[in-house]
Amino acid sequence: MAYDELFEPIQIGDVEIKNRIAMAPMNPGLSGPEGYHTDVNTAWYATRARGGFGLIITECCVMNPHPWHGSEILNPSRFTDYRYYRYHSEMVQFVHEYSQCKIFMQLSPGWGWQGHPHAETPECPSGGPSAIALEVDVRNLNKGWERQMKRVTPEFAELIPDFDTVRNMSDEEYAAVRGMVRDVLAEKSPDMLHVMYGDTPRELTVGEIVDLEDRFAVQADAAFKIEYDGVEVHAPHGYLLHSFLSPRSNQRHDQYGGSLENRARFLLNIVDKTRKKIGPDKAFGVRLSGDELMPGGISHEEIKQVVSWCKDAGANFFNISQGSYENPGAAFAPDGENEFTRWAPGFKEASGGLPVITPNFIDPAVAAEVISSGQSDMISLGRQAIADPFWPAKVKAGRVDDIVKCVRCQRCYMNLMISHWLECSVNPTAGREKLYPDLWLNTPKLEKKVNRFREKADALPQI
Incomplete structure (x- = not known):
């Protein structure tokens, strides 16, 4: 079986992506103590680029510079100002070395009620829509x-x-x-x-919300200037923007609370201001949970309305998630595969047919059917991309039996929650790619440049 559907190109904004296979955004906890990207991050993403992914979507990079951005043990990546830019730039350059692989930054205004006080400012709670604490059932x-x-x-x-x-x-x-x-x-x-059990967040002021809206547009523009191919707004599964959308976590009585239109205002202002800043054509989309899957949470019907509004405000693609931290079994880490595609038709309808990315696959036959049936435009691999970074290349080469399959054990997630380094039960190199440069430095384009440099150096006289 050729799975040709998975290897057709697709256009998102002004970006052509060589195939329909994306690496899903995941927080691997590989950044430095202050959220700087390191050689470990570069090796992590470059390995997947070499593995044949047409699109890499980064972990969520927090653009909120304030102490109340919310923190986690997994130590999120930061993208607040020029100090962080060149580290991202190096990573982008490496990804681009591999056969026209594209990379989108997932940009986040913060953790919301799923966040905790930062280690350096324990007296400063995470900012959220309302002072309501999260609890996992x-x-x-x-x-x-x-x-x-x-x-x-x-x-x-x-x-x-x-x-x-x-x-x-x-x-x-x-x-x-x-x-x-x-x-x-x-x-x-x-x-x-x-x-x-979450810490009770502090209710954000209107001025603080507007500040984030404006800053988001500036940081998205900066991402494009360092040659990211696209930007995705981080608004799914319970984080700050989602917690504004949800009536479970948003009980405000101002222009950012109450009606769906008010609860969506923060997100829609970000989309509108960013689109005006970056211009009309760049790839700029939103990730949203198709349904919160919690009593009193935001429903699929409401999300469809939000998708439509985001399209009108300037989004030109959508990435699907579901649930939140309150329901981790149904959220971004279910036991099986392909649970998220059920929301794709609603996203397609509400967006007027804009490209939709659907995650959570293991079997290439299942992924190919989702594309060929028109249910979704791209598929993405999360935990499966950890288990086998070379999934796309193996599928294209007809080596499906060689795929190392994710066993859905959740070890990768749990290690992040308990301050351990990322591990995978079936891939011993996961999180340690830097130690195995043969996995990610083997790019003919770079090798050609390096060999030319070596030849010229070898020709120099000894002194």
Whole structure:
């Protein structure tokens, strides 16, 4: 089977992408202590570029310079000012060495109610739409998260030996064990307590929101100036922009709260101001959850309206996610594959047919069917791109049996949550690509340049 559908080019804005396979945006936790990109980041992305991905979408890069941007143990990348630009520029240059691979920056205004105070400013809460704290319902942990919770906190397995029993509990039954869960985590696994129970955010002022809208446009323009091919607004699964969209987390009574139009104002102003700053043609899109999948959260019908408004404000592609941290089993790390495509027809309809990217694939046959059926325009690989950076090249070469398949164990996610270096159960080089330059420095274009330089150096007389 040739899977030709996956290797047709596609146009997004003024960018032609050589195939329909993207690397999904993921926060790998490889940045330096202050959020600077390092050689580790460069090797991480260049390896996937060499592996045949037509498009790389970066981890979310935080453009919010204020102490209340919200932080996480996984140490997010930063893109706030000129100090960060050349580190990104080096990475972009390496990615571009590989057969016209394109790279989009995912740009974020912050963590919102899913964030925590920064280590250097513990007295400063993360900024959000309202002072409402997040809490993960254990009933929403899927099999992968269950496996990792038991690995890092054995006491959790003693408290809940049968997760299926908990998953089937009524609200009243769960209320009886909820306090015990928190007590065990507080005593035995503070890192996991930090993940499961959020800090109460500080409600942002209107002036602070407008400041971020304006700054976002400036930083998006800077990304294009250092030769990123596109920019994606980070607005999915519970982060700051999503938390404004959702009535669960946004209970404001001003122009940024209440009606859907008001809750979407922050995002729409960002899209409008950025499009006016960067011009009409550049690839500029939005990632959104197709549905929050939580009671009282933003629904798919409301998201479709937001998609339509974003299109009118200047977005020219959309990337689909779902859920939030409150429901990690259904959010960006389900146990199976292709759960996200169900939202794609709604995005296509609401956007008037603009390109849509759908994530969460393992099997190339499943991915090819989604493209050939017209359900989505591109597919993206997240955890599967960690497990096998060379998935696209293997599919194109007809070596499907050689693909190293993601086993959905969630080890990559869990290690980020507990301050461990990223690991993959099936790919020992994941997060360590810098140590294996043969995986990512083997670009004929660069090698040709280096060899010419060597030849001229070798011709010099000895002194």
